[in-house]
Amino acid sequence: MGGEAYLNLGKPNNGGTKLFSVSGHVNRPGNYEVPMGTPFAKLLEMAGGMRGGRKLKAVIPGGSSAPVLPADVMMDCTMDYDSIAKAGSMLGSGAVIVMDETVCMVKALERLSYFYFEESCGQCTPCREGSGWLYRVVHRIEHGQGRPEDLDLLNRVTDNMMGKTICALADAAAFPVRSFIKHFKSEFEYHIENKKCLVDPEVQRMGSGFFKAGAA
């Protein structure tokens, strides 16, 4: 097709196509190659729409290290670098993680933080020490041991990690924490105050892939 034609598939500054690996609460998770600038709504549709017809809650648009975006912001985005960056995240690897209303954002973050805690190679002090600190605090909140000052603490720790390491893993560990707290602060606050998830655990279980809709 030629370079020029390929470039023109996308939109200015975001030429060509991109492969997206859509995972999470969609009916047809998989890899989709679409022109840059394709509306997220279109991509979601290609992936079969939301599983069980449930409501979209949040999307991590560019791999687990990309800041999470709430549903309404995401639905206004097109899948290209500029649009996602403008919305405060990044297109990153193109691994799109779709989360529906059955998701507890604290639990989701706990899982992400655990991943980074485990993945840190341990060379750099901020990442080696910070990733464990983040995970432990989020873990505590998720398990009903949160304290009101924890959210500020998490923000401060991430601030201290970012931009201070050899590779980008420390930033990668920090972004989810910051964005989850930024966009879903009330959910974290609820968790801290009530020592339980805002989303009922039963509902969470319903949403999990292990409990097929209707089987419960």
Next chain:
Amino acid sequence: MVEIEIDGKTLQVAEGSTIIEAAHQLGTYIPHFCYHKKLSIAANCRMCLVQVEKAPKPMPACATPVTNGMKVFTHSELAVKAQKAVMEFLLINHPLDCPICDQGGECQLQDLAVGYGESASKYEEEKRVVPDKDLGPLVSTDMTRCINCTRCIRFTAEIAGFMELGQSYRGERAEVMPFIGKTVDTELSGNIIDLCPVGALTSKPFRFSARTWELSRRKSVSPHDGLGSNLIVQTKHDKVMRVLPLENEDINECWLTDKERFSYQGLNSPERLTKPMVKQGGEWKEVDWSVALDYAAHALRDVAKTHGGGAIGGLLSPHATLEEMYLAQKLLRGLGSENIDFRLRQSDFSADGKRKGAPWLGMKIADIGRLDRVLVVGSFLRKDHPLIAQRLRQSAKRGAQVSILHSADDDLLIKLAARAIAAPSQLPAILAQVVKAVCAIKGVAADTAVAGVTVSADAQAIAQSLASGSRAAVLLGNFAQQHPQATTLHALGRQLASALGGSFGFLGEAANSVGGYVAKAVSGAAGLNAAAMLKDPRQAYVVVGAEPELDCADGAQALAALAKAAAVVVLSPFRSQAMLDYAAVLLPVSPFSETSGTFVNTEGRVQSFFAATKPLGEARPAWKVLRVLGNLLEQAGFNYNSSEDVRAEALGGQPEFASGLDNGIDGVALNLASTVGGLERLADVPIHFADSLSRRAPALQLAADSVAPSARMSAALLAKLGVAAGDKVKVGAGATVTVTLAARLDAGLPDGVVRIAAAHADTAALGAMSSVLSVEKA
């Protein structure tokens, strides 16, 4: 040069420098942990983050190269915030129990936490605990305190030459550890204690015995190998508690060998002599100094009167100070004896009278790093001269080609360009081959004596490597100097160096191997050298600092000669059973830490030091004892007021370098004979058995290098003898003596060679270091 600005100050720095180096040039301190000037850059601790103009993020000063016009801010808000952030992270999992940490008071983390840390921790989660590791008898661990800076790891890999430590697991669980079931065994291992910025690695012998602020510090000089490492001797209540390196880029850089670091334990050995003793009617009696000195003076005077001065022999330790050696030789010459020697392990003295000066390194120690081709002849280099080996290791990494001609193929942890490993008796012939081959390559005429040799492939390879460079040196190690054809090796080494247009030198075995010559502590033309005065026993001996049964080329012969003598006057810091048997009087003298004195190192550098502590018990500095003996014997010129007076007389002033250093020799006939007929003994002097002090340092004696001597042989020889590694073998030397040792496989040995360590009680009976042995299954 590039111009940069640090905190508003402009400076010129060499291209390729890092910000931290530039800052040091300016005297600006940037906090750091993982950075160390002698190690590769790791940039993992992130403590050194600084602000660089136009950089969006703080940059690690240790890893960021300077560029022209760069503006660096080490104390800006961004920089300080980053530094404080890193400090907080470093501390969250740190025990913060400095009062029970051995590093407390001398901890980089503690120091920097004062400047960059908060007073209370915001970390309220569970802290990491890391299991301790067994790194051997010298280094203790408290791994929970480790901040994963990897300095210790980089040290083992880069300086010591073998990565004995590494990091296992990842992230927060990352742990520094040795190989499974292994310890840290290099001869330089103690340096990781200094390098560790926290209390994770501490000195096993020292830990918890004193706090840094309780210790007084004295500069001193290592009494061990010829390098003359500079020391800081730390004392408490007149007891040496610890020895640390005093940085001297020209000598030991910032390192010490384990021997230099831990031998101080021997200073407080239960075998210290603390009272003068005389033997009367076969019984030892503790007596006053005046009685002992009178006794010694009388004994010597009597022998001199009855048998002539030549009936007295003087055996001086090459680890004795210049002042001690000088006074001892003066005393002996005053008694009419020319039988004086400090070269106790030497066996070929045919260069005596033909030398142009004192044999020395032939260059400055620092110049070793500038050589591009080096041949080391006859040396257990890594154990005999660990820090010179270290310098050559770094040179080899920079591209210098190092080759070795020796009788053992021990791993030097240096990338070798070429090597020839052959039985001791073959070394002169092979060196002659190298000379011939180099002369051929260089198109210069070779000595007629070497013209007849056939050049082997190994010799050719060494020659080719040597001839391909521009700054070559030939260095003769301890083994070459102890070799029965040492003079031939000396002469050939010089010929080789001159054909290469390079330098030639000796790696000094002991602290005063050069100093002994400077002090004239060698036999005069009419006198007997160390070997001769033992072979042909004297009526009396004066022994200064030595244990001849372990320190001489033929310990058994030494012991026999001493036992036969009518009077043996021993000046020694230690006593031993052997000494009690052969001596008539024991004069307790100070080891290096309790006396002022001087060592002249292998490069001829005159290094004086003061006493670090008072003498133990009634021990006295040997120079004072010798002075009084001189007075008692009514010798002229023994009225020194200080050791400085003695030094001034011995050196004719106070030079930085000794004069009269010259490796030239005239008119020696080469002896290329190599027929031995039998199994040749290869005797190494194990690093921690080499002198009386290290022999008595308990921790060193537990180190991997201090294993009991064995009979090491090639696989072929083991097979030929029908013994398996581990079997006991009876080793015989001469008609009567046999010693039972375990046989061991040493794949690096040439066939026909049995390697049995010297300087050890288990093997002393075997006699000469160079000998023909019989070996059979026990």
